[in-house]
Amino acid sequence: MAFGDRIIKLNDYLLKEAANKKPSFKIVKGKRVYEKSVPVYLQSVSALCNQLLRSGTSIGANNAEACNAITKSDFKSKSYIALKEARESLYWIDLLHRNGYLTDKQHASLYNDCEELVKILVHRCKKLDGAE
Template structure:
Protein backbone atom coordinates (compact mmCIF):
# COMPACT_ATOMS: atom_id res chain seq x y z
CA UNK A 1 0.00 0.00 0.00
CA UNK A 2 1.38 3.39 -1.02
CA UNK A 3 1.84 6.07 1.65
CA UNK A 4 -0.35 9.16 1.20
CA UNK A 5 1.48 12.15 -0.23
CA UNK A 6 -0.34 15.33 0.81
CA UNK A 7 1.21 17.69 -1.73
CA UNK A 8 0.75 15.20 -4.57
CA UNK A 9 -2.94 14.77 -3.70
CA UNK A 10 -3.54 18.51 -3.12
CA UNK A 11 -1.94 19.57 -6.41
CA UNK A 12 -3.83 16.94 -8.41
CA UNK A 13 -7.15 17.96 -6.85
CA UNK A 14 -6.28 21.61 -7.42
CA UNK A 15 -5.55 20.95 -11.10
CA UNK A 16 -9.08 19.57 -11.43
CA UNK A 17 -10.47 22.68 -9.71
CA UNK A 18 -8.46 24.91 -12.07
CA UNK A 19 -9.87 23.04 -15.07
CA UNK A 20 -13.32 23.78 -13.63
CA UNK A 21 -12.46 27.50 -13.33
CA UNK A 22 -11.08 27.49 -16.86
CA UNK A 23 -14.43 26.17 -18.11
CA UNK A 24 -16.23 28.92 -16.15
CA UNK A 25 -13.97 31.50 -17.81
CA UNK A 26 -14.71 30.13 -21.27
CA UNK A 27 -18.48 30.31 -20.69
CA UNK A 28 -17.98 33.98 -19.78
CA UNK A 29 -15.91 34.59 -22.94
CA UNK A 30 -12.56 35.04 -21.20
CA UNK A 31 -9.92 33.16 -23.15
CA UNK A 32 -6.55 34.86 -22.61
CA UNK A 33 -5.96 35.02 -18.85
CA UNK A 34 -7.73 31.71 -18.35
CA UNK A 35 -5.23 29.91 -20.59
CA UNK A 36 -2.38 31.27 -18.47
CA UNK A 37 -4.23 30.14 -15.36
CA UNK A 38 -4.84 26.68 -16.81
CA UNK A 39 -1.19 26.29 -17.78
CA UNK A 40 0.29 27.37 -14.44
CA UNK A 41 -2.42 25.77 -12.28
CA UNK A 42 -2.04 22.34 -13.82
CA UNK A 43 1.75 22.43 -14.05
CA UNK A 44 2.11 22.61 -10.26
CA UNK A 45 1.11 18.98 -9.88
CA UNK A 46 3.10 17.93 -12.93
CA UNK A 47 6.25 19.37 -11.35
CA UNK A 48 5.49 17.69 -8.04
CA UNK A 49 5.16 14.38 -9.90
CA UNK A 50 8.53 14.99 -11.56
CA UNK A 51 10.07 15.81 -8.17
CA UNK A 52 8.82 12.52 -6.76
CA UNK A 53 10.79 10.75 -9.49
CA UNK A 54 13.93 12.83 -8.89
CA UNK A 55 17.32 11.11 -9.03
CA UNK A 56 18.85 13.22 -6.26
CA UNK A 57 17.91 15.62 -3.47
CA UNK A 58 19.12 18.54 -5.58
CA UNK A 59 16.92 17.42 -8.48
CA UNK A 60 13.98 17.04 -6.07
CA UNK A 61 14.63 20.55 -4.72
CA UNK A 62 14.84 21.98 -8.23
CA UNK A 63 11.51 20.45 -9.32
CA UNK A 64 9.76 21.45 -6.10
CA UNK A 65 11.09 24.99 -6.55
CA UNK A 66 9.55 25.10 -10.01
CA UNK A 67 6.25 23.82 -8.58
CA UNK A 68 6.41 26.59 -5.98
CA UNK A 69 6.98 29.24 -8.66
CA UNK A 70 4.08 27.91 -10.72
CA UNK A 71 1.87 28.02 -7.62
CA UNK A 72 2.76 31.66 -7.03
CA UNK A 73 2.06 32.46 -10.67
CA UNK A 74 -1.32 30.78 -10.29
CA UNK A 75 -2.05 32.98 -7.26
CA UNK A 76 -1.36 35.98 -9.49
CA UNK A 77 -3.74 34.85 -12.26
CA UNK A 78 -6.54 34.11 -9.78
CA UNK A 79 -6.15 37.52 -8.19
CA UNK A 80 -5.98 39.25 -11.58
CA UNK A 81 -9.11 37.48 -12.82
CA UNK A 82 -10.92 38.47 -9.65
CA UNK A 83 -9.79 42.11 -9.41
CA UNK A 84 -10.28 42.77 -13.12
CA UNK A 85 -13.86 41.51 -12.81
CA UNK A 86 -13.46 39.85 -16.20
CA UNK A 87 -15.00 36.69 -14.79
CA UNK A 88 -17.54 36.12 -12.06
CA UNK A 89 -16.41 33.30 -9.76
CA UNK A 90 -15.95 32.42 -6.10
CA UNK A 91 -12.38 33.68 -5.61
CA UNK A 92 -12.20 32.49 -1.97
CA UNK A 93 -12.54 28.85 -2.98
CA UNK A 94 -9.50 29.03 -5.27
CA UNK A 95 -7.45 31.42 -3.15
CA UNK A 96 -7.60 29.22 -0.06
CA UNK A 97 -6.50 26.14 -2.00
CA UNK A 98 -3.60 27.83 -3.77
CA UNK A 99 -2.44 29.53 -0.57
CA UNK A 100 -2.34 26.15 1.18
CA UNK A 101 -0.32 24.69 -1.70
CA UNK A 102 2.12 27.63 -1.72
CA UNK A 103 2.65 27.27 2.03
CA UNK A 104 3.34 23.53 1.79
CA UNK A 105 5.70 23.92 -1.17
CA UNK A 106 7.54 26.81 0.50
CA UNK A 107 8.01 24.68 3.60
CA UNK A 108 9.31 21.72 1.57
CA UNK A 109 11.74 23.90 -0.39
CA UNK A 110 13.04 25.80 2.66
CA UNK A 111 13.48 22.62 4.72
CA UNK A 112 15.40 20.84 1.98
CA UNK A 113 17.54 23.92 1.23
CA UNK A 114 18.55 24.06 4.90
CA UNK A 115 19.26 20.34 4.94
CA UNK A 116 21.44 20.56 1.82
CA UNK A 117 23.22 23.68 3.07
CA UNK A 118 24.09 21.93 6.34
CA UNK A 119 25.73 19.12 4.40
CA UNK A 120 28.25 21.46 2.77
Protein backbone atom coordinates in the same frame (compact mmCIF):
# COMPACT_ATOMS: atom_id res chain seq x y z
CA MET B 1 -4.04 16.83 -8.57
CA ALA B 2 -7.31 18.11 -7.08
CA PHE B 3 -6.23 21.74 -7.56
CA GLY B 4 -5.39 21.01 -11.20
CA ASP B 5 -8.86 19.50 -11.64
CA ARG B 6 -10.43 22.67 -10.24
CA ILE B 7 -8.38 24.84 -12.57
CA ILE B 8 -9.43 22.83 -15.63
CA LYS B 9 -13.10 23.06 -14.63
CA LEU B 10 -12.76 26.79 -13.95
CA ASN B 11 -11.16 27.29 -17.37
CA ASP B 12 -14.04 25.48 -19.08
CA TYR B 13 -16.62 27.43 -17.06
CA LEU B 14 -15.10 30.88 -17.72
CA LEU B 15 -14.70 30.26 -21.43
CA LYS B 16 -18.28 28.98 -21.69
CA GLU B 17 -19.57 32.03 -19.78
CA ALA B 18 -17.65 34.42 -22.02
CA ALA B 19 -18.80 32.64 -25.19
CA ASN B 20 -22.44 32.90 -24.07
CA LYS B 21 -22.31 36.70 -23.90
CA LYS B 22 -24.27 38.47 -26.59
CA PRO B 23 -22.30 38.55 -29.82
CA SER B 24 -21.65 41.87 -31.52
CA PHE B 25 -23.50 42.67 -34.69
CA LYS B 26 -24.25 45.52 -37.10
CA ILE B 27 -27.40 46.23 -39.03
CA VAL B 28 -26.59 46.14 -42.73
CA LYS B 29 -29.45 46.75 -45.15
CA GLY B 30 -31.96 45.97 -42.42
CA LYS B 31 -30.37 42.63 -41.44
CA ARG B 32 -28.18 41.63 -38.54
CA VAL B 33 -24.63 40.86 -39.56
CA TYR B 34 -22.60 39.24 -36.80
CA GLU B 35 -18.92 39.95 -36.41
CA LYS B 36 -16.86 37.01 -37.58
CA SER B 37 -13.77 37.79 -35.51
CA VAL B 38 -13.45 36.56 -31.95
CA PRO B 39 -14.87 39.28 -29.70
CA VAL B 40 -12.33 41.18 -27.61
CA TYR B 41 -13.92 40.10 -24.31
CA LEU B 42 -13.50 36.46 -25.31
CA GLN B 43 -9.88 37.05 -26.36
CA SER B 44 -8.96 38.61 -23.01
CA VAL B 45 -10.63 36.02 -20.79
CA SER B 46 -9.18 33.28 -22.98
CA ALA B 47 -5.66 34.66 -22.56
CA LEU B 48 -6.04 34.96 -18.78
CA CYS B 49 -7.56 31.48 -18.51
CA ASN B 50 -4.74 30.01 -20.56
CA GLN B 51 -2.15 31.51 -18.22
CA LEU B 52 -3.93 30.15 -15.13
CA LEU B 53 -4.47 26.78 -16.82
CA ARG B 54 -0.75 26.47 -17.55
CA SER B 55 0.50 27.55 -14.13
CA GLY B 56 -2.26 25.86 -12.11
CA THR B 57 -1.82 22.45 -13.71
CA SER B 58 1.96 22.77 -13.70
CA ILE B 59 2.03 22.72 -9.89
CA GLY B 60 0.90 19.11 -9.74
CA ALA B 61 3.01 18.05 -12.71
CA ASN B 62 6.19 19.44 -11.18
CA ASN B 63 5.31 17.98 -7.79
CA ALA B 64 4.86 14.56 -9.43
CA GLU B 65 8.22 14.95 -11.14
CA ALA B 66 9.83 15.96 -7.83
CA CYS B 67 8.43 12.90 -6.08
CA ASN B 68 9.93 10.70 -8.80
CA ALA B 69 13.24 12.55 -8.98
CA ILE B 70 16.39 10.51 -9.36
CA THR B 71 18.68 12.92 -7.52
CA LYS B 72 18.24 15.25 -4.57
CA SER B 73 19.09 18.26 -6.74
CA ASP B 74 16.39 17.24 -9.25
CA PHE B 75 13.88 16.93 -6.36
CA LYS B 76 14.85 20.39 -5.13
CA SER B 77 14.67 21.93 -8.60
CA LYS B 78 11.20 20.53 -9.34
CA SER B 79 9.95 21.55 -5.89
CA TYR B 80 11.04 25.14 -6.48
CA ILE B 81 9.42 25.15 -9.92
CA ALA B 82 6.15 23.89 -8.37
CA LEU B 83 6.37 26.72 -5.81
CA LYS B 84 7.01 29.29 -8.54
CA GLU B 85 3.99 28.04 -10.50
CA ALA B 86 1.79 28.14 -7.39
CA ARG B 87 2.74 31.76 -6.75
CA GLU B 88 2.07 32.59 -10.39
CA SER B 89 -1.35 30.96 -10.09
CA LEU B 90 -2.17 33.24 -7.15
CA TYR B 91 -1.44 36.20 -9.41
CA TRP B 92 -3.74 34.98 -12.20
CA ILE B 93 -6.53 34.15 -9.72
CA ASP B 94 -6.29 37.69 -8.32
CA LEU B 95 -6.26 39.22 -11.80
CA LEU B 96 -9.34 37.27 -12.90
CA HIS B 97 -11.13 38.41 -9.74
CA ARG B 98 -10.09 42.07 -10.07
CA ASN B 99 -11.49 42.11 -13.61
CA GLY B 100 -14.82 40.58 -12.72
CA TYR B 101 -14.35 37.07 -14.10
CA LEU B 102 -14.43 35.44 -10.64
CA THR B 103 -16.96 36.11 -7.90
CA ASP B 104 -15.75 36.87 -4.38
CA LYS B 105 -16.71 33.34 -3.34
CA GLN B 106 -14.91 31.67 -6.27
CA HIS B 107 -11.85 33.85 -5.66
CA ALA B 108 -11.69 33.12 -1.93
CA SER B 109 -12.02 29.38 -2.41
CA LEU B 110 -9.43 29.09 -5.20
CA TYR B 111 -7.04 31.58 -3.62
CA ASN B 112 -7.14 29.84 -0.24
CA ASP B 113 -6.49 26.42 -1.80
CA CYS B 114 -3.61 27.77 -3.85
CA GLU B 115 -2.20 29.64 -0.87
CA GLU B 116 -2.23 26.36 1.08
CA LEU B 117 -0.20 24.74 -1.71
CA VAL B 118 2.27 27.63 -1.54
CA LYS B 119 2.66 27.13 2.22
CA ILE B 120 3.30 23.40 1.79
CA LEU B 121 5.83 24.00 -0.96
CA VAL B 122 7.58 26.80 0.95
CA HIS B 123 7.91 24.47 3.93
CA ARG B 124 9.36 21.75 1.70
CA CYS B 125 11.82 24.12 0.03
CA LYS B 126 12.97 25.57 3.36
CA LYS B 127 13.63 22.04 4.61
CA LEU B 128 15.61 21.30 1.45
CA ASP B 129 17.69 24.45 1.89
CA GLY B 130 18.39 23.58 5.53
CA ALA B 131 19.40 20.02 4.63
CA GLU B 132 22.36 21.11 2.52
